[in-house]
Amino acid sequence: MNPEIPQDEIESRWEEMLAKLTTLLGKRPADLNSVLFLIGVQELGQGAKNFSKEQKQDLIHIGICRILSPSGHYEFEKLDADGWPHYKLVKKLPHGDILSQELFLKSHILRYFSAQL
Numbered sequence: 280m281n282p283e284i285p286q287d288e289i290e291s292r293w294e295e296m297l298a299k300l301t302t303l304l305g306k307r308p309a310d311l312n313s314v315l316f317l318i319g320v321q322e323l324g325q326g327a328k329n330f331s332k333e334q335k336q337d338l339i340h341i342g343i344c345r346i347l348s349p350s351g352h353y354e355f356e357k358l359d360a361d362g363w364p365h366y367k368l369v370k371k372l373p374h375g376d377i378l379s380q381e382l383f384l385k386s387h388i389l390r391y392f393s394a395q396l
Contacts, residue, residue, distance in 0.1 A: 284386055292389050299392075311381060314388055315342035321395075322364055337363070346387040347372070 300317070301307040308314045319338030320327065322345045330338065344353040344366035353366040373383065 286382055289382055289385050289389065293385050296389060296392050311384060311388075312339055315339045315346075315384075318342035318345055318388070318391060323362070325362065341366075343384070346384070346391045349390065350387065 319342035354369045356365045
């Protein structure tokens with residue numbers, strides 16, 4: 280799914296990014312969804328607060344949309360009345376097994392954080 284970056288390099292860079300996040304947050308993100316949640320919170324821009332289960336799922340979705348926007352899969356549409364970003368799908372996501380989907384997301388997250396960290 281991301282032929283330009285070998286799997287071992289993605290995993291190595293992923294571990295480096297997690298180490299930086301651990302330093303910043305004081306806690307290591309548990310998994311891929313935790314990182315997507317953090318991106319969603321960052322993109323929402325309302326700071327850390329208690330979110331409902333549904334809001335947490337929405338924040339993970341925002342994270343996915345945001346990281347896949349630069350590659351043309353999603354496009355920012357609008358902010359709603361509560362300040363939540365909305366995206367629309369503009370290019371189908373590639374199909375693949377779980378590992379290739381995970382690597383696809385990780386490579387996009389690494390690209391996102393290369394501008395942030």
